[in-house]
Amino acid sequence: MDSNARKDDLLTLYDEQFSSRFLLGTALYRSPAEMCDAIKASGSEFITLSLRRQNPQQNDGDAFWQMIKETKCKLLPNTAGCRSAKEAINLAEMSRELFATPWIKLEVIGDDYNLQPDPFELVIAATELIKRGFKVLPYCTDDLVLCLRLQDAGCQALMPWGAPIGTGQGLLNKYHLNSLRERISNIPLIIDAGLGSPSQAAAALEMGYDAVLLNTAVAKADNPVLMARAFSQAITAGRNGYLAGLMQRRQTASPSTPILGQPFWQQHQGDKS
Amino acid sequence: MFSLLGNNNSFAIESNCALSQLIDIAGFAEQTIAVAINGEFVPKSAYLSTTLKAADQIDIVKPIGGG
Numbered sequence: 001m002d003s004n005a006r007k008d009d010l011l012t013l014y015d016e017q018f019s020s021r022f023l024l025g026t027a028l029y030r031s032p033a034e035m036c037d038a039i040k041a042s043g044s045e046f047i048t049l050s051l052r053r054q055n056p057q058q059n060d061g062d063a064f065w066q067m068i069k070e071t072k073c074k075l076l077p078n079t080a081g082c083r084s085a086k087e088a089i090n091l092a093e094m095s096r097e098l099f100a101t102p103w104i105k106l107e108v109i110g111d112d113y114n115l116q117p118d119p120f121e122l123v124i125a126a127t128e129l130i131k132r133g134f135k136v137l138p139y140c141t142d143d144l145v146l147c148l149r150l151q152d153a154g155c156q157a158l159m160p161w162g163a164p165i166g167t168g169q170g171l172l173n174k175y176h177l178n179s180l181r182e183r184i185s186n187i188p189l190i191i192d193a194g195l196g197s198p199s200q201a202a203a204a205l206e207m208g209y210d211a212v213l214l215n216t217a218v219a220k221a222d223n224p225v226l227m228a229r230a231f232s233q234a235i236t237a238g239r240n241g242y243l244a245g246l247m248q249r250r251q252t253a254s255p256s257t258p259i260l261g262q263p264f265w266q267q268h269q270g271d272k273s
Numbered sequence: 274m275f276s277l278l279g280n281n282n283s284f285a286i287e288s289n290c291a292l293s294q295l296i297d298i299a300g301f302a303e304q305t306i307a308v309a310i311n312g313e314f315v316p317k318s319a320y321l322s323t324t325l326k327a328a329d330q331i332d333i334v335k336p337i338g339g340g
Contacts (some may be wrong), residue, residue, distance in 0.1 A: 025338070025339060025340030026338040026339060026340075027337075027338035027339050027340045028338070028340070029338070035338065048339050048340055049336055049337065049338060049339045050336075050337050050338065050339025051307060051334035051335065051336060051337065052334055052335065052337045053280045053281070053332055053333065053334055053335075054280070054334070054335045054337070055280065055282075056299055056300030056301045056304065057300065058335075060335075060337075061304070061305065061335030061336050061337060062304055062305055062335070062336075064336055064337060064338065065305050065335070065336040068336065077339070078339045078340070080339055080340070086312065087312065090309055090312060090313060090314045093314035093316075094307035094308070094309060094314050094334060095307070097307050097314075097316060097317065098305060098306070098307040098334075098336065099336070165340070193340075214340075215339075215340030216340065
C-alpha cells in the first residue's frame with residue numbers, strides 16, 4: 001500500500017479486505033528476482049499466476065513457486081488461454097488444488113485477434129464455479145449486459161478490460177466504463193488489462209473503479225521496480241481524488257482569482273471583450 | 274503394454290497402470306503439480322485409484338507466471 005493511501009479505505013472482495021488496490025501479474029519479467037522486487041515496490045497484496053505443462057526436468061516451475069510463496073501475497077490463479085467453459089472450469093479446479101485457494105481470475109478467450117473474452121462461455125463458467133465455491137473474478141469486456149449477467153451468476157466483483165491485453169492503450173471506451181460504474185455501484189469493479197501508464201490507472205480510480213490489475217506495463221518497463229512504485233502512487237492518487245470529490249466540469253471559463261478589487265480596472269472600461 | 278501421451282511426450286505404460294505410477298515414471302513425483310486426464314481434473318486423492326487407458330491424454334501442469 002502506498003503511504004499516502006487512507007488507512008481506513010480498504011478494498012473488499014468477497015468479504016476479504018485489502019489495503020492495496022493494485023493487483024499485479026507475475027509474467028514477462030526479465031528475471032524472477034526482478035519480479036519479486038517489483039511486487040514489493042508495488043505494495044500489492046494480490047498477485048496473479050498460472051499453470052502450464054512443463055517437462056519434469058524443468059525446475060523453473062518449482063523455483064518460481066518457491067519465490068511466489070516467499071512474497072506472502074494472496075494468490076489469484078488465472079485460466080488464461082482457456083477457450084471454453086469446460087476448459088476454464090477444469091483449470092480452475094487444478095489451480096484450487098495446487099495453490100490451495102478458492103480465488104480464480106476467470107478468463108475464457110473468444111478471439112485470437114484481440115484476446116476478447118467470450119461472453120457466453122464466461123457466464124457459463126462463472127455460474128458453475130460460483131456453485132462450486134470459487135471466488136470468481138471474471139475478466140470481461142465493458143459490455144453492461146454481460147456484466148449484469150455475471151453479477152446475476154453470483155460474481156461479487158467484476159474485472160472489465162480497459163483495452164485488449166498487452167496493448168497499453170488505457171481506457172479505450174470511457175462512456176462504457178462510466179455507464180458500467182454508474183449502473184453497477186454495489187460491487188467492486190477492477191480494471192483488468194490494457195493499461196500502459198500510471199496516469200491511466202489514476203484515471204480509472206478517479207472514475208470510481210475500485211482497483212486495477214495489470215502486468216505488462218510493469219514487467220516490460222525499462223525499470224519495472226520504479227514503474228511498480230509509480231503505478232502504486234498513481235492508484236493512490238486516483239483513489240484519493242475520487243474520494244475527495246471531483247469538481248463539476250464547465251463549458252465556460254470561471255476565474256479562480258476574485259474579480260473584486262482588480263487593479264487597472266479603469267483601463268478595461270472601454271474594452272468590449 | 275501401451276503408450277499414452279503425457280505433456281506431449283509418449284510413455285510406454287503397463288496395462289492397468291495407475292496414474293500415480295505414470296507420475297513416478299515421468300519424474301513428477303516430488304514436484305508441485307496438478308493433473309487432468311482427457312481434459313478432466315483429477316484430484317490428488319484419486320491418483321492411486323485412477324487407471325490409465327490407451328489413448329488417454331494426460332496434462333500435468335506446474336506453476337508459472339501469469340497476468
